[in-house]
Each structure stands twice: as structure tokens, then as C-alpha cells.
Amino acid sequence: EDQVTQSPEALRLQEGESSSLNCSYTVSGLRGLFWYRQDPGKGPEFLFTLYSAGEEKEKERLKATLTKKESFLHITAPKPEDSATYLCAVLITSGTYKYIFGTGTRLKVLA
Amino acid sequence: DTEVTQTPKHLVMGMTNKKSLKCEQHMGHRAMYWYKQKAKKPPELMFVYSYEKLSINESVPSRFSPECPNSSLLNLHLHALQPEDSALYLCASSDSGRNQPQHFGDGTRLSIL
Numbered sequence: 001e002d003q004v005t006q007s008p009e010a011l012r013l014q015e016g017e018s019s020s021l022n023c024s025y026t027v028s029g030l031r032g033l034f035w036y037r038q039d040p041g042k043g044p045e046f047l048f049t050l051y052s053a054g055e056e057k058e059k060e061r062l063k064a065t066l067t068k069k070e071s072f073l074h075i076t077a078p079k080p081e082d083s084a085t086y087l088c089a090v091l092i093t094s095g096t097y098k099y100i101f102g103t104g105t106r107l108k109v110l111a
Numbered sequence: 112d113t114e115v116t117q118t119p120k121h122l123v124m125g126m127t128n129k130k131s132l133k134c135e136q137h138m139g140h141r142a143m144y145w146y147k148q149k150a151k152k153p154p155e156l157m158f159v160y161s162y163e164k165l166s167i168n169e170s171v172p173s174r175f176s177p178e179c180p181n182s183s184l185l186n187l188h189l190h191a192l193q194p195e196d197s198a199l200y201l202c203a204s205s206d207s208g209r210n211q212p213q214h215f216g217d218g219t220r221l222s223i224l
Contacts (some may be wrong), residue, residue, distance in 0.1 A: 009187075022163065023169075031210045032210040034212050034213075036215075041217070041220075042217050042218075043115070043201050043203070043216050043218050044154065044201075044213075044215045045217030045219045046212045046213070046214060046215075048187055049211075049212050051212075079131070091199055091210055097158075097167075099144075099156055099213070101153035101154055101155075102153060103152070104151075104153055110192075
């Protein structure tokens with residue numbers, strides 16, 4: 001069965017304390033992996049797309065990497081405004097195209 | 112501000128009511144999506160429209176009826192909903208390429224009395 005798992009479920013960091021969020025997947029026919037940020041009461045906001053193992057993308061304090069089994073979202077020197085739920089999603093082809101979201105990591109950055 | 116606009120932002124309805132959720136995008140995207148999201152859970156795909164044709168229906172109960180009147184608009188018609196249908200309903204759109212990211216609206220918060 002295709003599965004996408006994120007860890008940790010929740011994370012509290014002090015401002016400036018760097019860390020990584022994990023997205024592990026067991027799927028067949030991976031076509032892309034996407035990272036989103038979701039603030040309370042809002043829709044997910046697109047951050048990155050990764051298509052192949054070894055690929056990396058960066059944006060401000062965020063850096064996303066991809067291997068054959070997992071993706072990491074590295075947050076360098078986070079600020080309180082980085083507090084949000086971070087979701088990964090995989091696009092797979094198993095007969096038809098399918099978009100599967102992970103369970104998310106709730107990040108809280110303390111000032 | 113999001114480029115996908117959903118109305119209304121909040122909706123309270125009884126189990127016998129009929130209402131509609133609306134979604135609009137002007138990015139020229141040809142794929143549009145409806146998701147349901149419960150608190151502290153990830154979005155669950157409900158329907159996908161590609162070039163204004165329904166391409167995916169994730170076994171959603173018939174009390175939810177999608178409609179795509181044109182390439183910019185997506186509706187979700189609601190009838191005889193149950194209390195467990197209370198959730199945040201998200202609309203998204205993407206370029207026609209299958210591996211393109213989705214752009215989400217801020218959703219409609221639906222409460223069923």
C-alpha cells in the first residue's frame with residue numbers, strides 16, 4: 001500500500017535553533033514530491049517540488065532534499081513566523097495519477 | 112493573497128439544506144481539485160477536473176456533487192449532508208502537466224447542524 005509518513009508530528013524550536021523535518025514514502029511510480037506550508041485557517045501554500053533523488057531546492061531559511069525513500073525539509077535559524085504545519089505530498093502513478101499527502105509536522109518556533 | 116478564491120469563507124447549514132461552494136482561479140490552470148480537511152489531518156482528495164471534465168472521483172458520497180462550468184470556475188453542490196461532513200473544504204488548481212504543484216484557496220469552513 002502506498003504510504004507517506006511525516007515525523008515528528010510536532011516540533012518546538014527556539015528561535016535560531018536549526019532542525020529538519022522528515023517525509024518518508026513507500027510508493028511505486030513516484031512522479032514528484034511537494035512541500036507545502038499551512039497556517040491555521042488557511043489553505044496550503046506551495047513551497048517546493050522535487051522530482052528526482054539527489055535534487056535540492058532552497059528558499060530563504062528552507063532547504064528541501066530528496067532521496068529514494070525520503071525527503072527532508074531543513075530549517076536554518078528559524079524565526080517565529082516560520083511556525084506552521086508543514087505538509088509533504090507525493091504524486092504517483094499506479095494505474096492513474098494520485099496525489100497523497102503526509103500527515104504533517106506542526107512546527108512552533110519560540111521567540 | 113491567494114490566487115484561488117473560495118466563497119463563502121464560512122457556511123453553517125442544516126442536514127436538509129442545499130448549498131453550493133464556489134471556487135475561482137484566473138491563472139489559466141486547466142486542472143482543478145476539491146479536498147476535504149478535518150482538524151489536524153491532511154487534505155483528502157475528493158474530485159479532480161481536467162480540462163473541465165471530471166477525471167477522478169475518490170468514492171465520494173453522492174450528497175456531494177461537483178460541477179465545472181468553465182475553466183476558471185469550480186462548484187461543489189451540497190445536499191442532505193451529515194454532521195461528519197463538517198470540515199474545511201479546499202479548492203486547488205494546477206497547470207495541466209501532471210507533475211505540477213497545486214495552488215490552494217483558503218477554503219470554506221463548513222458546519223453541519
